[in-house]
Amino acid sequence: MGQATMQQSRGALPDGQPTKKGSVKRRWRPTFVQVVLGVPIIYMTLIYLVPVGSVLVRSVTEPQFGFDHYVRALTDPVILQVLWITLKIAFIVAVASVILGYPVAYLISRQPPQRARILTMLVIIPFWTSVLIRSFAWIVILGDQGLVANLLSPFTGTTDGMLYSQAAVVLAMTQVLLPYAILVLKGAMDQIDITLVSAARSLGAKPFFAYLRVYFPLTLPAVFSSGMLVFIISLGFYITPALVGGPRESTIAILIERNISVLFDWPMAATLSTILLVVTVVIYLTVQKLTRVRAVVTL
DSSP: OHHHHHHHHTTBOTTSOBOOTTOOOOOOOOOHHHHHHHHHHHHHIIIIIHHHHHHHHHHHHSSSSSSHHHHHHHHOHHHHHHHHHHHHHHHHHHHHHHHHHHHHHHHHHTSOHHHHHHHHHHHHGGGGSOHHHHHHHHHHHHSTTSHHHHHHHHHHSSOOOOOSSHHHHHHHHHHHHHHHHHHHHHHHHTTSOTHHHHHHHHTTOOHHHHIIIIIHHHHHHHHHHHHHHHHHHHHTOOHHHHHHOOGGGOOHHHHHHHHHHTSOOHHHHHHHHHHHHHHHHHHHHHHHHHHTOOOOOOO
16 A cells, blocks of 8 residues: 555556656547548458458469469460450440440539439439349340340341340440449539530630530549549459350450369469459559549559
């Protein structure tokens, strides 16, 4: 009792931790903001970084440490051809989504608030249906004796469909990913003051040139953002190309799945996944530097 009193009188806490005169050392307790921000960061670290890190490690450590899998992948003409097909399909889908989504987003952004909410809901409705179901629907539409084949039969003279072709993959993937482009474009267009076009017209500019020289440049960041978003999602798309495309339209995601489920070659699958990740990051950084636009995308 007397010793504890002497320690307190010398400026120390009962647990022996010295403190400044007149101050008490408090235990650290996380604030509400720290908890709200910390939990998602820990979750993303465990769910995203750990699996990605394990894939990177597995690609260079199995069956022994080295880069043999990368050498074999980058020198295999089949893998390079599949990678090229993946990039080409992703690029076409991204361009088609932006071209088709731009006028739709512009129309929605120019509507009164209540009507704009209704039209936006119509854009979001496809998200309520599974991608698998929509891909099976495209099999029916594009298959033999399907809707497209019957509509084109007077011009082609046959009812053979266009299923299992690159065009079928592009059509189906564009329909699946188009809402992403529309929503990104609409969000940016809502922030643009449309009176700038009216001001340009009042100064003598014709309607088309007023739109082209004033309004369109303001939407370019959203154009690149929506295009990059669709492009990156398309690079790793699996379900639609696997169902609608044929062997000649195999993408890198299909090749990864075959290495896992058919060949049981996990190291090569990890290598292909790493190559796809590196290609995606390089393309994203290159486009960002060339366009000087920081596209808001999820890698």
